[in-house]
Amino acid sequence: MIQIRIGGWAGQGVILAGTILAETFSRVLKKNVVMTRSYTAAVRSGITTSDIIVDDGEIYDLIITRPDVMIFMYQKTFDRYIDLARKSKYVIVDSSLVKSIPSDMKNVYSIDASSIASRISSPKIANMVLLGYYARITGHLDIKDLEESIRGTVSRRFLDEDLRAISAGFSFS
């Protein structure tokens, strides 16, 4: 079983990133997947999360309890789930938006996803940079799997920049 939470602020593409990741596991890798989401009723405001649980058998928990990976795109979201993040094998953060991290946390992998995304086109695709970096750090899936999933999900207009963002995240060191 793999348990993943992507957390950010409404409007950052948290749920889209979660959907792409869940689709990669389901459609491309043929795993059983549940993706659930949590957001407030406000437009472009509030903590937003997307939980992805991957298993070979039936899935019972609908929200993560023993995280393998937590990806944070916003400081407030990181702060809310810091207790769970301490138990996570990997914590991946966008270092331009999550800056205050306790120094005793040794499981944190930082990437300046927003700046990398801005250099490609706009900070809106920081979520894709983080997905590429996630694939690199965890080895849960290959970048080709992600690319295949993205081709079937995002609109043609954004496909090229999304693929470049994924690749930039994957090759970040």
Next chain:
Amino acid sequence: MINPGEYFVEGDVAAAYGAIRAGCLFFAGYPITPASEITQAMAELLPRVGGKFLQMEDEIASISAIIGASWAGLKSMTATSGPGFSLMQENIGYAAMTETPIVIIDVQRAGPAIGQASRPAQGDVMQSRFGSHGDYETIVLSPNSVQEMFDLTVKAFNLSEIYRVPVIILSDAEVGHMMERLVVPERIEIVNRKIASNFQETMAYGENLVSAMGRFGDGLELMITGSTHRPDGTRDTGTPEVQENLVRRLVNKIEKNRSSIEEWEELYTEDAEILVISHGASSRPSKGAVIRARKEGIRAGFLRPRVLWPSPERRMIELDSRVKRVILPEMSLRGYRMELERIFHRKVDHLPKVGGVVPTVDEIFTKIRSASL
């Protein structure tokens, strides 16, 4: 349209797919979180199959429109959440009284009132059965996965067509908004109502206490009224026997057919001392907790009504003699509890969770373990 095969979609969209495959040709609704995706999907899909989609001014108009469309001969549906479901209650009774087949999806969110619009809850269990006034029966289905949002929507249409009743799909924000694999099968059993070819047939009740339904536009002199009426549809609110015969039949057509309506899933019940009963989203971690308990040598069993109303009462009574404790995890302070305590004649170990968050396997397992000590 909605070809057989695999999809990766959210529960709400799967319900819309199910409705289309069941032959739904009319949807009237008013968007509301967390059911808006059903409305959106129906708006996209219905015109492609020759159906009609109406965005109404509110939920009272929505349910009124689908009742009318059903009498015009179309399979009809609406979808909403708590606040809209409350507004629909009067006309759920009207549909029951006029024996109109309709399907209503309530994607429950945390209430009362506006509550947590985007968060799941299971506080509408009693409302779904008793929300309208007077004596009536309805059928309520409880999906716990994206697949069941599809399967039970098809079933809801079939049951409404067979028994000529409003059928409610009681989902919740967790199941409505979760994404999972959906398999649309090659063969799907579809039931269509018996359409009356002459007026006599509208008064001829079969063994299941249901008659063929007339259709507006076919030339039959149909009388449809929410007032007490004789079998021919004429209004008679003064004769006690007319009201008694009508209301008894409305109740009995569900009550006497419940063995063919009831449906449930069970696991490890044969020697269970602790029975965990759950429905909808909270049944997923409940089942996981029972499986974990078995691995640790605790004699736990699991029962999940797919049809919540009428409840699988006879099966529960069979299990009652062996079971020492009944645990009910659900996202409500009341939910299904009163019904279980009525059936089991004892206090149920209720495990309510009301923060707008689905319970976890860990939480339910802890309760099972402490009950086993």
